[in-house]
Amino acid sequence: MIAQILFILVLAAGIFLFARRIREIRRNIGLGRSEERSDQAGKRLKVMTLVALGQSKMVTRPVAGLMHILIYVGFIIINIEVLEILIDGVTGHHRIFASMGMGSLYDVLIASFEVLAAGVLLACVVFLIRRNLMNIRRFHAAEMTSWPKSDANIILVVEILLMFAFLSMNATDSILQDRVAEMQENNEPVSEALSHYIDAGSFPVSDAFFRPMFEGIESNATLMNVERFMWWFHIVGILAFLVYVPYSKHFHIFMAFPNTWYSKLDAIGKASNLKSVTNEVKLMLDPNADPFAAPAPDPNADPIKFGAKDVQDLSWKQLFDAYTCTECGRCTSVCPANQTGKLLSPRKIMMDTRDRLEEAGEDLDESGNVKTDGKTLLRDYISEEELWACTTCNACVDACPVNIDPVSIIIDLRRHLIMEESKSPESITAMFNNVENNGAPWAFPAADRGKWAEEMEA
Amino acid sequence: MAEKIQVPTMAQMAASGEVPEILFWVGCAGSFDDRAKKITKAIVRILHHCGVKYAVLGAEESCTGDPAKRAGNEFLYQMQAMQNIQVLNGYEIKKIVTGCPHCFNIMKNEYPELGGTYEVVHHTQLINDLMKEGRLQVKDGGSFKGKRITFHDPCYLGRANDVYEAPRKALEQLDSELVEMKRCKSKGLCCGAGGAQMFKEAEPGNKEVNVERTEDALEVSPNVIATGCPFCNTMMTDGVKNFEKESEIEVKDVAELIAEAADLI
Ligand code: SF4
Numbered sequence: 100m101i102a103q104i105l106f107i108l109v110l111a112a113g114i115f116l117f118a119r120r121i122r123e124i125r126r127n128i129g130l131g132r133s134e135e136r137s138d139q140a141g142k143r144l145k146v147m148t149l150v151a152l153g154q155s156k157m158v159t160r161p162v163a164g165l166m167h168i169l170i171y172v173g174f175i176i177i178n179i180e181v182l183e184i185l186i187d188g189v190t191g192h193h194r195i196f197a198s199m200g201m202g203s204l205y206d207v208l209i210a211s212f213e214v215l216a217a218g219v220l221l222a223c224v225v226f227l228i229r230r231n232l233m234n235i236r237r238f239h240a241a242e243m244t245s246w247p248k249s250d251a252n253i254i255l256v257v258e259i260l261l262m263f264a265f266l267s268m269n270a271t272d273s274i275l276q277d278r279v280a281e282m283q284e285n286n287e288p289v290s291e292a293l294s295h296y297i298d299a300g301s302f303p304v305s306d307a308f309f310r311p312m313f314e315g316i317e318s319n320a321t322l323m324n325v326e327r328f329m330w331w332f333h334i335v336g337i338l339a340f341l342v343y344v345p346y347s348k349h350f351h352i353f354m355a356f357p358n359t360w361y362s363k364l365d366a367i368g369k370a371s372n373l374k375s376v377t378n379e380v381k382l383m384l385d386p387n388a389d390p391f392a393a394p395a396p397d398p399n400a401d402p403i404k405f406g407a408k409d410v411q412d413l414s415w416k417q418l419f420d421a422y423t424c425t426e427c428g429r430c431t432s433v434c435p436a437n438q439t440g441k442l443l444s445p446r447k448i449m450m451d452t453r454d455r456l457e458e459a460g461e462d463l464d465e466s467g468n469v470k471t472d473g474k475t476l477l478r479d480y481i482s483e484e485e486l487w488a489c490t491t492c493n494a495c496v497d498a499c500p501v502n503i504d505p506v507s508i509i510i511d512l513r514r515h516l517i518m519e520e521s522k523s524p525e526s527i528t529a530m531f532n533n534v535e536n537n538g539a540p541w542a543f544p545a546a547d548r549g550k551w552a553e554e555m556e557a
Numbered sequence: 558m559a560e561k562i563q564v565p566t567m568a569q570m571a572a573s574g575e576v577p578e579i580l581f582w583v584g585c586a587g588s589f590d591d592r593a594k595k596i597t598k599a600i601v602r603i604l605h606h607c608g609v610k611y612a613v614l615g616a617e618e619s620c621t622g623d624p625a626k627r628a629g630n631e632f633l634y635q636m637q638a639m640q641n642i643q644v645l646n647g648y649e650i651k652k653i654v655t656g657c658p659h660c661f662n663i664m665k666n667e668y669p670e671l672g673g674t675y676e677v678v679h680h681t682q683l684i685n686d687l688m689k690e691g692r693l694q695v696k697d698g699g700s701f702k703g704k705r706i707t708f709h710d711p712c713y714l715g716r717a718n719d720v721y722e723a724p725r726k727a728l729e730q731l732d733s734e735l736v737e738m739k740r741c742k743s744k745g746l747c748c749g750a751g752g753a754q755m756f757k758e759a760e761p762g763n764k765e766v767n768v769e770r771t772e773d774a775l776e777v778s779p780n781v782i783a784t785g786c787p788f789c790n791t792m793m794t795d796g797v798k799n800f801e802k803e804s805e806i807e808v809k810d811v812a813e814l815i816a817e818a819a820d821l822i
């Protein structure tokens with residue numbers, strides 16, 4: 100009974116902390132501008148199924164891609180086991196699914212969890228080695244400072260520990276099951292506590308590799324304590340993981356789904372047209388426009404701003420992208436600017452956006468306003484030099500396994516620089532002047548535009 | 558062989574009550590840049606040879622606004638776009654072919670919301686269509702027979718708009734050996750010119766992007782680097798010069814290669 104109450108308290112605390120963090124993230128994302136991304140449900144479902152569920156963009160790098168799929172499938176399927184553990188914990192049962200008349204299906208389930216757990220364990224060890232011992236450039240870039248590096252390692256170590264606990268729990272359970280069965284055969288009395296260990300499940304992995312570690316324990320009471328310890332360690336670990344994940348790059352395990360659902364469905368090359376600019380340009384070009392005929396501006400509407408200086412000038416989807424980013428660096432590793440030693444890294448653009456948004460959120464908590472710290476995404480996080488290195492080639496967008504679009508943020512920050520601050524490299528200003536005056540980015544007279552045709556010499 | 562061609566303008570066509578099949582949007586580089594003008598002329602020779610009823614806007618054409626937009630000047634871009642759309646809609650243009658992937662992308666994807674909806678094709682798509690229809694033929698692969706050719710995908714044609722096959726199909730007609738760089742199609746590396754980089758100095762780094770890309774090309778030891786974009790052409794030409802390979806490797810647009818092989822230049 101005490102164990103049940105304790106369990107319910109721990110579970111409630113885990114869910115509460117998780118829910119509080121999700122609310123905070125939702126509120127932060129809500130700071131962004133509106134953007135329509137809810138049309139064409141059928142197409143969105145297809146993209147989500149392919150990219151998030153099917154991980155179609157992961158397998159372009161086969162080694163990491165396949166191991167990632169292993170961890171992912173393991174994660175999803177082992178959740179069925181977690182469900183059983185949760186019900187057991189609340190109701191005080193042991194392996195409740197087995198007593199629900201699943202028959203040999205239960206054996207198959209448990210056996211497959213075991214195989215998956217072993218796979219996850221292995222993949223996590225390989226990932227740890229890849230990340231820390233092998234010289235893979237994308238894991239050691241400038242933006243991979245101590246926190247992002249430890250974040251990645253923490254998760255891998257925790258996953259290894261969880262799988263270790265899970266398999267140890269099964270191994271001790273398996274021993275106890277055998278001992279109880281033997282006692283029953285010999286008509287020896289079985290204590291109430293021991294009688295929980297009914298014959299249930301099949302344990303191919305833990306029997307082979309973990310059982311030998313525990314078989315030496317003679318006392319059933321000690322063995323039960325070990326089994327309980329592993330059970331508690333595993334489930335509390337999972338709840339801790341749940342609370343930790345939304346503070347971490349691992350939040351992508353949830354965010355990948357909605358983020359790909361809300362993907363841009365147009366051609367990759369299409370950049371947004373700013374509506375606020377369209378309205379002004381139409382007025383400017385219309386000789387009959389009567390400036391007084393325009394409806395009075397809505398006093399409650401935000402003042403029109405062009406481009407983005409800080410996170411709340413970005414759209415909610417761009418902020419959503421930031422919380423989805425897994426910091427994998429696939430974008431940066433294909434970025435032409437980054438590969439040629441420029442300061443720009445599209446991964447850093449996403450990490451900066453998230454960091455600044457988190458900071459703005461804290462500011463909002465403390466003072467009810469996001470502006471009090473005087474910091475902005477532009478300059479305090481992302482420098483002009485980074486912005487001007489982008490060729491808008493969209494390689495980063497193509498490479499991102501969860502359909503994040505760093506280029507749109509780069510363009511929006513450039514828009515602010517140009518349209519709000521009139522700040523651009525000199526040669527860019529000259530190019531603007533040429534386009535405006537000559538209708539071409541170079542200083543040739545517009546009237547000469549057709550001249551080449553006169554040179555269609557024989 | 559080459560003949561003097563009168564390039565019809567829309568104004569002339571409209572004056573005589575004619576309607577062209579397709580408008581050839583030349584673009585700024587194609588109009589003013591000496592190297593790119595050669596590509597423009599190759600496209601015109603192909604259109605002319607195939608009897609396509611086309612026209613250009615001449616002095617009525619103006620920058621699409623792409624470099625301004627990608628550099629963040631949405632105002633200037635939309636001013637340009639609206640003026641161009643006024644002209645295009647005034648002539649009731651339905652179909653456009655262009656030699657520049659940046660013009661192609663912006664007119665195809667970004668003009669419609671501003672009131673300019675056209676069927677826009679890249680010149681490599683048109684060339685491929687003309688070949689398929691049998692209107693354009695290259696006899697025995699022409700002068701490029703047996704040469705090694707590698708195609709550099711322009712970002713705004715390939716990744717941005719998923720056009721990978723048309724230029725390759727056209728090049729196959731040359732009966733040459735088409736070799737792919739290790740980074741090609743959707744993984745193709747940028748030449749370094751996009752996003753208005755063409756018009757500024759590169760930011761500090763340890764290499765130029767076009768040099769990095771030229772290395773990709775040199776790895777497959779081509780005789781010809783084929784391009785489909787006047788800016789890529791400049792970048793790759795400079796890259797080849799950087800390695801002092803200009804006597805061994807030609808950088809040519811798909812239109813030039815086809816026109817030359819078909820004896821139109
Ligand atoms: S679009 Fe910009 S940031 Fe993305 S890969 Fe290309 S140069 Fe890098």
Ligand code: SF4
Pocket residue numbers: 423424425426427428429430431445446449498499500501502503505
């Ligand atoms: S933006 Fe995408 S590709 Fe880049 S680090 Fe984040 S998840 Fe990886």
